[in-house]
Amino acid sequence: MTxxxxxxxxxxxxxxxxxxxxxxxxxTVKKGETIVFIGPSGTGKSTLLRCINQLTTPDRGRVFLDDxxxxxxxxxxxxxxxxxxxxxxxxxxxxxxTAIENVEIAPIKVRGMDRKAARAKAMEELRRVxxxxxxxxxxAELSGGQAQRVSxxxxxxxxxxxxxxxxxxxxxxxxLTREVLEVMKExxxxxxxxxxxxxxxxxxxxxxxxxxFMEGGSIIExxxxxxxxxxxxxxxxxxxxxxxxxH
Amino acid sequence: xxxxxxxxxxxxxxxxxxxxxxxxxxxxxxxxxxxxxxLPLALGQVYGPPxxxxxxxxxxxxxxxxxxxxxLFLFYxxxxxxxxxxxxxxxxxAVVLGLRxxxxxxxxxxxxxxxxxxxxxxxxxxxxMTPLIAIQCIILPQALRISLPGWSNEYPEILxxxxxxxxxxxxxxxxxxxxxxxxxxxxxxVYLACAFLFIALNYAGMYVIRRTEEHFAIPGFGANTVQP
Numbered sequence: 001m002t003x004x005x006x007x008x009x010x011x012x013x014x015x016x017x018x019x020x021x022x023x024x025x026x027x028t029v030k031k032g033e034t035i036v037f038i039g040p041s042g043t044g045k046s047t048l049l050r051c052i053n054q055l056t057t058p059d060r061g062r063v064f065l066d067d068x069x070x071x072x073x074x075x076x077x078x079x080x081x082x083x084x085x086x087x088x089x090x091x092x093x094x095x096x097x098t099a100i101e102n103v104e105i106a107p108i109k110v111r112g113m114d115r116k117a118a119r120a121k122a123m124e125e126l127r128r129v130x131x132x133x134x135x136x137x138x139x140a141e142l143s144g145g146q147a148q149r150v151s152x153x154x155x156x157x158x159x160x161x162x163x164x165x166x167x168x169x170x171x172x173x174x175x176l177t178r179e180v181l182e183v184m185k186e187x188x189x190x191x192x193x194x195x196x197x198x199x200x201x202x203x204x205x206x207x208x209x210x211x212x213f214m215e216g217g218s219i220i221e222x223x224x225x226x227x228x229x230x231x232x233x234x235x236x237x238x239x240x241x242x243x244x245x246x247h
Numbered sequence: 248x249x250x251x252x253x254x255x256x257x258x259x260x261x262x263x264x265x266x267x268x269x270x271x272x273x274x275x276x277x278x279x280x281x282x283x284x285x286l287p288l289a290l291g292q293v294y295g296p297p298x299x300x301x302x303x304x305x306x307x308x309x310x311x312x313x314x315x316x317x318x319l320f321l322f323y324x325x326x327x328x329x330x331x332x333x334x335x336x337x338x339x340x341a342v343v344l345g346l347r348x349x350x351x352x353x354x355x356x357x358x359x360x361x362x363x364x365x366x367x368x369x370x371x372x373x374x375x376m377t378p379l380i381a382i383q384c385i386i387l388p389q390a391l392r393i394s395l396p397g398w399s400n401e402y403p404e405i406l407x408x409x410x411x412x413x414x415x416x417x418x419x420x421x422x423x424x425x426x427x428x429x430x431x432x433x434x435x436x437v438y439l440a441c442a443f444l445f446i447a448l449n450y451a452g453m454y455v456i457r458r459t460e461e462h463f464a465i466p467g468f469g470a471n472t473v474q475p
Binding site: 075082139140 | 364366367369370371372373374375376377380384385388389392465466467468
């Protein structure tokens with residue numbers, strides 16, 4: 001192998017009933033890359049992310065993390081998931097825990113880190129996303145943007161090799177969107193490997209190392225943002241970019 | 248009330264009050280048995296394989312479908328002797344109330360577990376938690392909080408039901424009150440005293456439960472707030 005890929009997907013297929021959601025998706029990710037997935041709603045982008053950490057089991061195809069196959073690995077999947085963070089559209093913070101408890105619980109319960117070290121680590125991650133002052137607040141007491149930043153800190157506390165962002169700002173108004181995107185940009189700059197499903201074209205343009213345009217469960221076009229977004233080859237990509245860029 | 252009745256209540260008071268220990272003993276054991284069995288039953292019904300789910304449904308259907316007194320007689324005269332178990336009536340009473348309570352409690356907890364949003368489990372798994380850790384650390388702490396208001400019905404329910412153990416001769420409040428009546432021929436004052444003690448126990452227990460609810464309350468979470 002000439003090049004090392006942190007993540008490799010081979011021919012991922014997924015059906016829900018007789019509806020085909022993913023139709024043979026393959027791509028590779030190198031360390032430190034930020035891949036942004038764009039495309040109309042309902043084209044399988046979120047399902048694709050969930051197929052990576054096996055929250056959804058693909059019907060066919062293989063996923064490799066650092067050249068280890070994680071598809072069909074049974075119970076060991078929880079070990080791989082520790083290395084793949086995920087950020088959700090609805091944040092999914094644990095409602096019964098404060099911000100800092102949300103961040104420290106996985107290091108304590110999954111990694112067996114001692115409570116003191118976990119708390120220090122959690123505080124550090126909250127500081128990184130600008131939420132240290134809110135450590136003792138419950139999710140219901142946070143704004144959407146704050147909650148999403150805490151959920152990013154919760155990911156970071158597990159020192160993931162890759163983070164999957166599933167429409168992280170779709171539930172937020174423009175101002176809150178900005179504060180979350182700032183944190184994500186900072187992460188990308190620090191060398192984190194990120195896969196992002198989003199409709200934020202500005203983010204894709206400025207942060208993505210590669211943009212993947214998906215439609216109907218297939219990759220239609222992929223390449224550097226300057227190419228895919230400014231000079232799309234495929235007519236469908238052109239149409240989509242034209243529509244979405246005008247608002 | 249005549250002086251007679253007062254004298255009798257004073258004379259027999261300590262004996263009647265002694266019934267509190269047995270009544271509370273029945274109630275607390277039944278609540279404990281109901282909790283210890285009810286929670287796994289709920290988990291089995293939500294997360295278990297179909298066969299287990301059906302078995303649990305049958306259990307719930309059976310114990311909720313029969314009058315307490317019928318259950319009590321089935322166990323006291325039937326099951327326990329058939330198994331060659333010579334247990335005191337108190338134990339049999341506590342077991343019957345407990346098994347029945349487990350059926351009710353399992354449905355309270357099942358509702359609680361199912362009302363935790365599915366995203367909580369998804370997020371827990373995505374962090375590398377095994378399903379078991381996720382249930383233990385994420386789902387149950389929320390489900391139990393959601394269940395608490397419904398669960399608080401179990402206490403007065405079992406407290407009042409516990410009086411059926413009169414029928415198998417457990418010396419709880421009602422049994423003792425009846426004994427006093429048959430000894431003294433003073434009826435209403437004795438039964439009123441008995442009723443008063445049940446009400447007092449009810450009040451005390453509900454007070455403890457309310458304090459427990461307050462203790463575990465979390466801002467923006469639980470029965471009295473709309474979940475986001």
